[in-house]
Each structure stands twice: as structure tokens, then as C-alpha cells.
Amino acid sequence: MDNVLRARIALFGLVIWAYAIALPLPLLLGMKTDLAGLAIPGLLQVISVLAASYLCTRFGALKLRATVETHFLGVLLVLPEALSIYSAAHLNMPWADLQLAAMDRALGWHWQRVIPWIDSNALLSKCLVYAYYSFGFQLLLLPIILSFSGNAARAYQMTIMFAVICFISGFISIWYPAVGTYSFYNFDPVTLRNLDPGTPTVFMDQLVGVRGDPSFVFNLDRMKGIVTFPSVHAASAVLCAWAAWGVKPIRYPALALNLLMGFSAAIVSNHYMADVIGGIGIAGFTMSLVLLVVRSGHGLSFRRLTTSVGDT
Numbered sequence: 126m127d128n129v130l131r132a133r134i135a136l137f138g139l140v141i142w143a144y145a146i147a148l149p150l151p152l153l154l155g156m157k158t159d160l161a162g163l164a165i166p167g168l169l170q171v172i173s174v175l176a177a178s179y180l181c182t183r184f185g186a187l188k189l190r191a192t193v194e195t196h197f198l199g200v201l202l203v204l205p206e207a208l209s210i211y212s213a214a215h216l217n218m219p220w221a222d223l224q225l226a227a228m229d230r231a232l233g234w235h236w237q238r239v240i241p242w243i244d245s246n247a248l249l250s251k252c253l254v255y256a257y258y259s260f261g262f263q264l265l266l267l268p269i270i271l272s273f274s275g276n277a278a279r280a281y282q283m284t285i286m287f288a289v290i291c292f293i294s295g296f297i298s299i300w301y302p303a304v305g306t307y308s309f310y311n312f313d314p315v316t317l318r319n320l321d322p323g324t325p326t327v328f329m330d331q332l333v334g335v336r337g338d339p340s341f342v343f344n345l346d347r348m349k350g351i352v353t354f355p356s357v358h359a360a361s362a363v364l365c366a367w368a369a370w371g372v373k374p375i376r377y378p379a380l381a382l383n384l385l386m387g388f389s390a391a392i393v394s395n396h397y398m399a400d401v402i403g404g405i406g407i408a409g410f411t412m413s414l415v416l417l418v419v420r421s422g423h424g425l426s427f428r429r430l431t432t433s434v435g436d437t
Contacts, residue, residue: 128420132281133194135419139285140198143292147205150212151343156335158343163204170197191272195284199268202288207348210295214302214351217336221301222309225354228399236306236397243320243392250319256385257324257393260358263365263382276371282419283368289411290360294352297407302336303353304329305395325395356396359404360411362387367412 151158174197181190229236243249264287271280307314307325314322328349334341335351350357362383369379387405390396 128278143205147208156215191277195268206291213299225397234398253389257389301354355403356390356400358390359387359401360408363408
């Protein structure tokens with residue numbers, strides 16, 4: 126079994142396990158959800174990706190198949206990722222801002238001094254803002270670039286790694302819920318001149334709501350990134366840099382972009398530096414784990430999943 130087939134099996138299997146584990150969580154924890162309108166679109170998406178995979182295999186369009194599967198299965202994983210993260214926050218553990226701020230002080234990171242200095246530099250601020258918002262574009266485009274550049278295995282691995290990063294980060298966040306730096310240090314983002322004032326607190330209504338509002342209802346359309354520690358942005362920066370390293374023309378530009386994106390989490394968003402370091406550590410652990418499992422084939426028992434859509 127080659128690396129591409131192993132990674133395909135792992136991705137299909139991850140989708141099945143993710144839904145099996147994440148869907149019951151809100152019911153078990155008493156978290157209200159509004160998922161009624163997602164069943165039919167989700168089923169149609171599953172049928173579409175299976176049909177497209179079969180046709181791509183039949184006609185030898187393997188690069189297109191990798192693009193289709195990584196994209197649509199990645200989208201399917203958004204719901205269980207979000208449910209697991211919101212379920213973790215719903216447990217309403219004590220705020221961890223004091224501990225995270227203490228970690229920053231131990232690191233010698235003085236957030237209150239750094240933010241005004243960076244905000245006073247228009248060029249640096251804009252670079253960090255653009256790097257921060259490259260998050261979604263990179264997660265969307267890199268699997269496509271990898272698929273069509275002959276790196277299909279890495280495209281599948283990247284999709285798996287991002288989902289596992291989200292699941293592990295959500296689990297860890299049970300014990301480290303935080304309002305984040307702007308709120309903890311009472312820094313009004315409206316006073317910012319060059320950094321984006323809307324980003325730092327955009328998630329607060331969702332975080333506070335899922336933790337303690339009895340009328341809160343989870344809705345995928347209103348979902349926000351509510352994990353502070355570890356930083357999923359910082360973890361994704363490591364992941365995207367690794368993924369792009371397989372494509373020589375974009376290797377170093379992507380590395381530079383993701384160095385900025387990782388650092389931007391502690392500036393543009395509401396993260397402590399401890400969050401960023403934690404995210405980097407989670408990325409390293411997750412990537413090593415996924416590569417170990419996928420490349421060795423250990424624990425992969427989903428070969429029959431892919432026989433209906435063809436072998437490589």
C-alpha cells in the first residue's frame with residue numbers, strides 16, 4: 126500500500142470517527158444545537174465526493190481526485206471540529222488567564238508594551254494583519270497546489286493534520302479557557318490605529334454564551350474560533366509551512382508568510398505568547414503522530430472504504 130492510498134484511507138476513516146464521536150457530545154453535555162438544516166446538504170456532499178472520486182479514478186484524473194477529496198472531506202470535518210471545541214468550552218472550567226499571563230511573564234513577554242509599539246508601525250502592522258488572515262486561504266489553496274504538483278500524499282496528510290490539531294487543541298482547551306489578552310489587560314482595541322480593532326474580541330459572545338448562557342444554541346453559521354490555548358493559528362502556521370515545503374517554488378515565501386502568521390496570533394488576535402508556543406508544540410506532536418500512523422499503515426483498517434472509489 127503506497128503513501129497516497131494510506132493517507133486516503135486515514136482521511137476517510139477520520140471523517141467517520143470524527144462524526145461518531147463528536148455528534149453525541151452536545152447531547153451528552155446538555156448543549157443546545159441547531160443542526161436540523163445540515164443533514165441533507167451533508168448527505169449530498171458525501172454522495173458527491175464519493176461519485177467524483179469514482180469518476181476521477183475511472184478516468185485516471187488522480188490529481189483532481191486528491192483535490193476533490195481533500196477539499197470536500199476537509200469541509201465535512203468542520204462540523205465535528207466545531208462541536209468538539211464548543212463542547213469543551215461548554216464544560217465551563219475556571220478561566221485560565223491568570224496562569225497564561227504568568228507564563229508570559231516567565232517568558233519575558235510584555236504584551237502591553239509590544240502592542241502599542243507594533244501598532245505605531247503601519248507597515249509591520251499591515252503585514253501581520255494580512256498574514257493572520259492568510260489562514261483560511263492557505264488551508265484552502267495548499268492542498269490544491271500539493272495535489273497538482275505531484276504531492277497528493279502530503280495534501281491528504283495536511284488535511285488530516287489540521288483536523289487532528291483542532292481536536293487536540295479543543296481537548297486541551299477544556300482546562301485553559303481564556304478571555305484573551307485584550308480583555309484581560311483591559312486594552313481597548315478601538316484605540317488601535319493600524320492593527321485590526323475588530324479581530325481581538327469577535328469571539329467573545331460565542332465563548333461567553335456557550336459557557337454559561339442557558340439560551341445559547343450552537344449554530345455552524347455563527348461559529349467563531351473560541352480556543353485561546355493552544356493557538357490553532359500558530360499550529361496552522363507550522364502545518365502550512367511544512368505542507369508548502371514540498372513545493373519548491375513556494376517553499377521560502379510560504380515559510381516567511383507563516384513565520385509572520387504564527388507571530389501575528391499574539392498581536393492581531395487575542396492570544397498570549399504562551400498560546401503561540403503551545404500551538405507550535407501541538408503542531409509538532411500532531412504532525413509526527415499523523416506521519417507515523419499514515420506512513421506505517423498501523424491502525425488503518427479502512428481499505429474497503431476506498432475500494433468503491435478505486436485504488437491508486
